[in-house]
Amino acid sequence: MSRETRSTAEWISLVISIGLLSCLVGLIGWLWVTEGDQPAQFRLELGQVRQVEQQFYLDLTVHNDGDRAAAAVEIVGSLDDLQSNVTLDLLPGHAEQTVTLIFNSDPQSAKIAVVGYSEP
Amino acid sequence: MWRREFDDLLNGIAGAFLFGIPLLYTMEVWDIGSDLTPLHMLLYLGLTYVALVALNRATGFRRNSDETWSRSLTDSIEALALGALVAGFSLIILQRITFDLAYDVILGKIVLETMPCAIGVGMANGLLRREANDEQEAEQRRFWHATLVDAGGTMLGATVVGLSIAPTDEVGVIAASLPPWWLWLIMAASLLISYVIVFQAEFGDHQQRRRERGLFQSPLSETIASYIISLVFALVTLRVFNQLGAGTSLHQVIDYTIVLGLPATVGGAAGRLAV
Numbered sequence: 333m334s335r336e337t338r339s340t341a342e343w344i345s346l347v348i349s350i351g352l353l354s355c356l357v358g359l360i361g362w363l364w365v366t367e368g369d370q371p372a373q374f375r376l377e378l379g380q381v382r383q384v385e386q387q388f389y390l391d392l393t394v395h396n397d398g399d400r401a402a403a404a405v406e407i408v409g410s411l412d413d414l415q416s417n418v419t420l421d422l423l424p425g426h427a428e429q430t431v432t433l434i435f436n437s438d439p440q441s442a443k444i445a446v447v448g449y450s451e452p
Numbered sequence: 453m454w455r456r457e458f459d460d461l462l463n464g465i466a467g468a469f470l471f472g473i474p475l476l477y478t479m480e481v482w483d484i485g486s487d488l489t490p491l492h493m494l495l496y497l498g499l500t501y502v503a504l505v506a507l508n509r510a511t512g513f514r515r516n517s518d519e520t521w522s523r524s525l526t527d528s529i530e531a532l533a534l535g536a537l538v539a540g541f542s543l544i545i546l547q548r549i550t551f552d553l554a555y556d557v558i559l560g561k562i563v564l565e566t567m568p569c570a571i572g573v574g575m576a577n578g579l580l581r582r583e584a585n586d587e588q589e590a591e592q593r594r595f596w597h598a599t600l601v602d603a604g605g606t607m608l609g610a611t612v613v614g615l616s617i618a619p620t621d622e623v624g625v626i627a628a629s630l631p632p633w634w635l636w637l638i639m640a641a642s643l644l645i646s647y648v649i650v651f652q653a654e655f656g657d658h659q660q661r662r663r664e665r666g667l668f669q670s671p672l673s674e675t676i677a678s679y680i681i682s683l684v685f686a687l688v689t690l691r692v693f694n695q696l697g698a699g700t701s702l703h704q705v706i707d708y709t710i711v712l713g714l715p716a717t718v719g720g721a722a723g724r725l726a727v
Binding site: 339340341342344345346348349350352353356357359360361363364367401422424425426427428452 | 453454456457458461483486487489490491493494497526529530532533534536537552553554555556557559562563
């Protein structure tokens, strides 16, 4: 183990490393400062309807506009006394996920809502 | 000078993959990462840094450096940054982070996976450095013997890692979220990582090439041969655990095999180092 002075190359990797970690730590700090504690709240965005034989597939995007995550988010679509539902395992705060509900007739007039969730 | 620094950094990256890959394929770590508060993220980074300073006193990732305190402190910064790079890269390759995720989810996953990866960087010398007498022993081997030993090591390593990941749900979860062309990226990453590990284990210290090393003679042919062996053993372990059966589509067989091929080839490289 010889005692050597730090080479230019080593200085450069050190500077880049410090830069990279500062970005990471800075981003975390920014998260911390801007972090809210709003409970989960949902917004639904309807997408395309695809017809496959006699069934209608409705894509929709579920947004969680709150800060806290939600687990077991249940989405129910009702159409003429028939219900279609789907459950999301986990939807973190400010995240979105696309789900699909399947109906037996054209879901133009379907009522779709998030009906419940649990704390993760 | 540049060459040596590059070697040291690659050495660290190889260590990160060797040590970090099992946790990169663990769903629980992704989930826990998604749920970290900023305070915990900073705390975990700090803890990892402390562990790295201790590791750097003992092994570290630079091959020829003096062991002063200031050196340990700065090397640990670099190890942490390398760990974060490897964690971020792997999570992107496995599509565990995409840009439609919330920032805290992305950062949390990166921070949590950075822990094992950075520890791997800190242990790189211990994991990868071969002793000088090992070299001499290797030179005495005959062609087929050398080939068999390397192939055996690859099979052993690939099977051990394959067995620990194949029965879990991660392979399916990752495979299901990937578009087909993404598999090329995973293959490229597997070959690249395997090459880096092989290259570091054999050439990192500018040691002379060994002669008579059999079919695994050049780093390139060694990388490709070991990748193929690893894919075969990934396929075998998937079959053993019934992840693939008679009713499985060819599409799924290819998906699963290539997704498991990445950790298997890292395991294979580790196996060759171990024998």
